[in-house]
Amino acid sequence: MFRSFLTRLARRLGWANQASVAAPVAEVAARPAAPAQSALPTDVFTPTRPRSGRKSLVGRQAELTRILDAVLDETAHVVLYSERGRGKTSLSNLTIEALRRRGAIVARCACEAESTFDTIARSLVRDLPPSLLSVELPDADGEGCEAMLPQRSLRPADIAAIPASLNCPFVVFVIDEFDRVTDLETRTRLADTIKLLSDRGIRLYFMVVGVSDTLEQIIGQHPSIQRNIVPIHLPLLRDDEIAGMLTKGGQQAGISFTDAAVRLVVNVARGMPYMAQLLGLRITQAALRRGDEQVQDVDLVAAVNRLLDETSxxxxxxxxxxxxxxxxxxxxxxxxxxxxxxxxxxxxxxxxxxxxxxxxxxxxxxxxxxxxxxxxxxxxxxxxxxxxxxxxxxxxxxxxxxxxxxxxxxxxxxxxxxxxxxxxxxxxxxx
Ligand SMILES: Nc1ncnc2c1ncn2[C@@H]1O[C@H](COP(=O)(O)OP(=O)(O)OP(=O)(O)O)[C@@H](O)[C@H]1O
Ligand SMILES: [Mg+2]
The missing domain is CATH 1.10.10 (Arc Repressor Mutant, subunit A)
Structure with a gap:
């Protein structure tokens, strides 16, 4: 029982996967637990995980509206790009939920350096539930709707043919981490596919997401598709949004952030959600480790020192x-x-x-x-x-x-x- 109390306490402090789980028993036992109804700090502040769910994200309403307008009203494709860690995948999650609520069938995949047009397309089609198929396929092997694709190397026309075999109003393909793809031919084929879908008014839309400072770095130079694409260069969060993230997260974790703590995070993060999540987590962990529900300067010192120690x-x-x-x-x-x-x-x-x-x-x-x-x-x-x-x-x-x-x-x-x-x-x- 005592052991299970310690395990729960360690989880609460977010130590479950960290070396500090091995802290001496007496030391751990001396640390009082915070209220049982509060969420784990690592569930509230998630520097290593994209968010999902409207309530777990701050801001991004303007970008979400812009993406939904692009797909639903302008029948355009979307390219979402920014530097690393600014919240692209989190916003994609939010977009996918919103699109599904509006009747879209959404498939997604994340690219690797070796990904090609073929592997990306197959992975997306595998993500489509087979119950959507409106046609009988002779060979129903494979995951999802994979069997609808020919065995040979895929061409843009194969992708354009997908919606005709599905029972759904429209399809959205989300391709994340597209910057990782090294194969230039993949970019050209994707651009050709977007052109074909747009020219024929086919209701299959791409949302391409990746780390980049410019649209061209992500999809390459393809002037023919510029007008079929809505580029969204994801901005940093505003200071008040970062502050809101902290106070809200603090409430969920059963911790009260002082004004000084909020200002510290806002000023260090400079609009970057990743850093706000990381510093927020470290401050929360430091306060809980002391058994306090009120953040003190000593927690700020501990969190700052830890981040300095972890600097590359x-x-x-x-x-x-x-x-x-x-x-x-x-x-x-x-x-x-x-x-x-x-x-x-x-x-x-x-x-x-x-x-x-x-x-x-x-x-x-x-x-x-x-x-x-x-x-x-x-x-x-x-x-x-x-x-x-x-x-x-x-x-x-x-x-x-x-x-x-x-x-x-x-x-x-x-x-x-x-x-x-x-x-x-x-x-x-x-x-
Ligand atoms: N709007 C938001 N509200 C709260 N936290 C956010 C928000 N956007 C991003 N985050 C947090 O910031 C971090 C980075 O988010 P995310 O992984 O979505 O960024 P990314 O741009 O996809 O990163 P990468 O370029 O590495 O793929 C995560 O910890 C996530 O929880
Ligand atoms: Mg991402």
């Missing part, structure tokens, strides 16, 4: 080389200013020039620092966006924010003295 060696060494011996004086403060510069909803910062400085997102950088950041590829220009830059690796942004947060929490950093805004600044509301 590549990011740590990039930072060290930037602020190390021989670098610009005050480089760490400059970096802090830069990672807090004004960004647009896609994380891009406007660049302007004065005779002696480069102004990035409203923050002045000496020319030498700007040159170094561009030469080393820390800042990059997004394709087709001449007057903008973005961080190549968002990990560096988090690292700088976390270091500053650690100093803030230790009361070491005097933000006003170096002209930087205090890290724990108030959260802006609205967009």
């Amino acid at each position: 060696a590549a990011v740590v060494s990039t930072y060290a080389s930037l602020v190390g011996a021989g670098s610009e004086p005050g480089m760490s403060a400059l970096l802090f200013r830069l990672v807090n510069a004004e960004q647009d909803q896609w994380g891009r910062m406007a660049v302007a020039r004065t005779p002696s400085h480069v102004v990035v997102g409203g923050r002045r950088l000496p020319e030498s620092v700007w040159n170094r950041l561009m030469d080393t590829g820390i800042l990059i220009q997004p394709e087709g966006e001449g007057g903008m830059v973005q961080f190549r690796d968002r990990g560096l942004v988090y690292y700088v924010q976390l270091l500053a947060a650690r100093a803030d929490l230790a009361g070491e950093r005097q933000a006003a003295a170096n002209g930087a805004p205090p890290l724990l600044r108030p959260v802006a509301s609205g967009s």
Whole structure:
């Protein structure tokens, strides 16, 4: 019984798959359990899992409406793209639920590096329930509706023929992780399929999802299908949405986040749901480990330290080389200013020039620092966006924010003295 209590407690603290399950029995037993009706922290904050269900996602209403309009009213195909971890798969889940409620039959697949047009199409058709088939197939072997496809290499016309053999008003094929596909021919065949479906008004729509900064990187250069596609470049979440994610998640986990905790997460995440989920989880775990339902600064310190410890060696060494011996004086403060510069909803910062400085997102950088950041590829220009830059690796942004947060929490950093805004600044509301 005592053992099962410990197991339940470990699950509640989200240790089920972690080394800390092996914590000494006496130490674990000393930690009081939080209220039984609360959800597990790892069920509430899910940095490694896409979300599903309207109630579990914050924001994304505008993007969902745009996707539904595209498919339902404009009979267009959708390409959803963004940098990694911004919530594409979560939004796809939400879209699939909404489409199914409107009568669509949705099949989905996730690509691998080896995926081809053939393997993707077959995997999608396997995901269609055989009960939908409106025709008798001579050879009913295979999963789902797989038997409807010819054995030879598939052509766009084979895909266009699918809806005619199904009893359903319309079909949506969702292809996730399309950026992983290395075979160029697959992109061309998909574009040809989209063209064919559009030209013939066939009610089968594709939603192609992948990591990219541009539409072209995802589907390739196919001007013939541009007008048949609605591109959706998924924005970051707004600060108030991140704050809402935290407070709501806290309530579900039986934890109350202080304003300082919410501000910390908002400021470190800078609109990135993945980071908000991760930091939210670590703070919650730290508070529960103390047996407290109220987050305290000590939990923020524990969470920040843990994330700093888990930062990749590549990011740590990039930072060290930037602020190390021989670098610009005050480089760490400059970096802090830069990672807090004004960004647009896609994380891009406007660049302007004065005779002696480069102004990035409203923050002045000496020319030498700007040159170094561009030469080393820390800042990059997004394709087709001449007057903008973005961080190549968002990990560096988090690292700088976390270091500053650690100093803030230790009361070491005097933000006003170096002209930087205090890290724990108030959260802006609205967009
Ligand atoms: N709208 C949202 N509300 C709450 N959490 C979200 C939201 N969108 C994404 N998340 C969280 O952010 C993280 C990343 O989400 P998701 O896996 O959907 O992103 P992605 O863009 O598909 O990532 P990848 O590029 O790695 O495939 C997950 O932890 C997910 O739970
Ligand atoms: Mg994804």
